[in-house]
Amino acid sequence: MDPRTAAQRFADTWQHGWTHHDADSIIALYADDAEHTSMPFRPPHRGRGAIADYIRWSFAGETDPHVTFATPIVDGDHAAIEFRVHAHDNGTPVTLAGCVFAAFDTHGLAVRTRDYWHTTEGHQ
Structure with a gap:
């Protein structure tokens, strides 16, 4: 699959999946042996199962999310995608x-995926 298509599918699926807490649709985006790092100093989640556990944990306690993902910036087989969530x-x-x-x-x-994010109370 063309990396631009893959990146846009990744952004669209995450936006819809996060909005509806549909972890299964998001998990399907990852290779079996994928690695995800959430924040630079956390240990990585290795493998689709560990990533699935992290995603489900992330959704726990969160209600009424409004999620937007920007158009991916793609270079070779890598992409950078900004996101914002109000919940x-x-x-x-x-x-x-x-x-x-x-x-x-x-x-x-x-x-391989890695996130950098920050939260603040209130809807900014």
């Missing part, structure tokens, strides 16, 4: 803003 975390309104960096295999599956 409630255990009843408190929060805004999360960040960027995901992704590398794709020839089938369009993510093989």
Whole structure:
């Protein structure tokens, strides 16, 4: 799969999947042996199962998310994609803003991803 197509599919699926807490659709974007790092100093999640656990944990306590992903910036088989989420975390309104960096295999599956993000209370 063309990396631009893979990156746009990744952004669109994450936007829809996060909005609807559809972890399965998001997990299908990752290769079986993919590695995901959420924040630079956390240990990586290795393998689709560990990534699935992380995604489901991330959705716990979050309600009414409004999610937007920007158009991916693609170079070779890598993409950078900004995102913003307005939601409630255990009843408190929060805004999360960040960027995901992704590398794709020839089938369009993510093989390495890493996020940088920040949250603040309230909807910014």
